[in-house]
């Protein structure tokens with residue numbers, strides 16, 4: 001495939017969002033179907049020297065985008081099982097930089113539980 005410039009990639013990415021719903025965690029009483037994706041949360045791991053060299057793109061809704069742009073909430077995202085968890089920074093036990101919006105994890109407690117299960 002020919003090299004595509006950034007604008008075309010962006011356009012295609014947004015077109016793909018049609019019909020997608022938010023992939024981040026919402027309260028159990030609020031079905032994700034009610035949160036249409038309007039953007040992607042992107043992270044390029046190629047620069048971080050991590051083995052995963054692709055860019056991660058997670059569809060997010062307007063509500064999550066607002067939370068990510070604010071300074072109040074921190075999102076934990078697990079690359080292992082694609083689960084996510086929100087944390088109110090004021091309620092955190094340790095201090096998080098106010099500019100930190102997302103903590104990317106390679107594994108979470110759920111992942112460890114799963115791999116333990118697979119060993120049996």
Ligand SMILES: [Zn+2]
Nearest residue numbers: 022035061064
């Ligand atoms: Zn959302």
Ligand SMILES: [Zn+2]
Nearest residue numbers: 078081108111
């Ligand atoms: Zn996990």
